[in-house]
Amino acid sequence: MITIAKTVDEVRSIVKGWRKEGLSVGLVPTMGFLHEGHKSLIDAAVRDNDRVVVSVFVNPTQFAPNEDFESYPRDLNKDAELCEKAGAAVIFHPEPSEMYHEDYSTFVDMRTLTQVLCGKTRPIHFSGVCTVVSKLFHIVAPDRAYFGQKDAQQLAVIRHMVEDLNFDIEIVGCPIVREADGLAKSSRNTYLNEEERKQAVILSQALKEGLSLIQQGERDADKVKNVVRSRIGTAPLARIDYVEMVDFKTFENVKEIKGEILTAVAVYIGKTRLIDNFIWKG
Ligand code: AMP
Numbered sequence: 001m002i003t004i005a006k007t008v009d010e011v012r013s014i015v016k017g018w019r020k021e022g023l024s025v026g027l028v029p030t031m032g033f034l035h036e037g038h039k040s041l042i043d044a045a046v047r048d049n050d051r052v053v054v055s056v057f058v059n060p061t062q063f064a065p066n067e068d069f070e071s072y073p074r075d076l077n078k079d080a081e082l083c084e085k086a087g088a089a090v091i092f093h094p095e096p097s098e099m100y101h102e103d104y105s106t107f108v109d110m111r112t113l114t115q116v117l118c119g120k121t122r123p124i125h126f127s128g129v130c131t132v133v134s135k136l137f138h139i140v141a142p143d144r145a146y147f148g149q150k151d152a153q154q155l156a157v158i159r160h161m162v163e164d165l166n167f168d169i170e171i172v173g174c175p176i177v178r179e180a181d182g183l184a185k186s187s188r189n190t191y192l193n194e195e196e197r198k199q200a201v202i203l204s205q206a207l208k209e210g211l212s213l214i215q216q217g218e219r220d221a222d223k224v225k226n227v228v229r230s231r232i233g234t235a236p237l238a239r240i241d242y243v244e245m246v247d248f249k250t251f252e253n254v255k256e257i258k259g260e261i262l263t264a265v266a267v268y269i270g271k272t273r274l275i276d277n278f279i280w281k282g
Pocket of ligand 1: 031032036037038040041147148150174176177178185186
């Protein structure tokens with residue numbers, strides 16, 4: 001059976017043992033309820049490293065009080081099975097109290113990149129993400145850490161943080177894994193009822209339409225965004241949070257499509273907020 005480490009000391013001593021043997025270590029940070037998207041990260045980590053730690057931690061500091069921290073789906077037994085089959089060595093699964101002691105008061109705040117897109121709707125989110133990922137980096141001290149492009153802003157924020165704070169860790173970005181109809185896999189897809197699930201495909205369909213416009217030569221970001229918006233509008237249960245096109249380095253809005261551009265959407269399908277994106281390089 002795969003080892004499930006619940007304390008910081010436990011995971012540290014396991015990693016120390018590996019280091020003594022000269023083994024390399026990969027880390028895959030997750031909130032659990034693992035699916036094929038997470039598995040693709042674990043597969044990449046197993047390919048690149050001698051040992052892999054998967055953290056399964058629903059991090060309270062990245063959820064606002066009105067968000068879904070309590071109801072976020074959890075299934076450690078199933079997660080352990082997936083991790084073991086994929087070849088991970090350890091799951092780090094701490095209680096919130098292990099990560100945040102009663103007198104906890106240090107947070108990692110990034111001044112750029114985090115105020116736009118998801119950071120606008122979820123103002124404390126990236127502070128929570130940067131804080132917990134920094135802690136995981138200190139605890140596990142991996143050679144490499146794996147993040148999905150599904151959360152493209154998070155990936156960019158983590159890369160920036162690693163540079164700013166001199167973490168000696170290679171950040172590996174992995175492509176988005178989708179359902180057969182195009183919906184990006186997400187633990188939150190389990191919130192969708194049958195009708196919502198059907199309509200959720202509108203995110204990837206609208207983005208596909210936007211991408212094909214760019215591929216046909218359209219360079220006006222407003223035009224592409226309008227097409228994406230109106231396509232999403234055809235799903236009666238969809239309510240747009242944002243449709244944005246930004247420079248993937250600076251996260252500044254673009255008017256003209258050139259360089260490396262992130263086109264990202266966040267859409268409520270019923271009560272469930274879903275995100276999706278594509279990156280285009282011209
Ligand atoms: P989460 O458990 O949702 O916090 O996600 C943990 C990691 O898995 C993050 O780096 C996500 O970007 C990544 N991830 C989640 N869903 C997907 C997906 N459909 N394809 C690729 N990576 C994903």
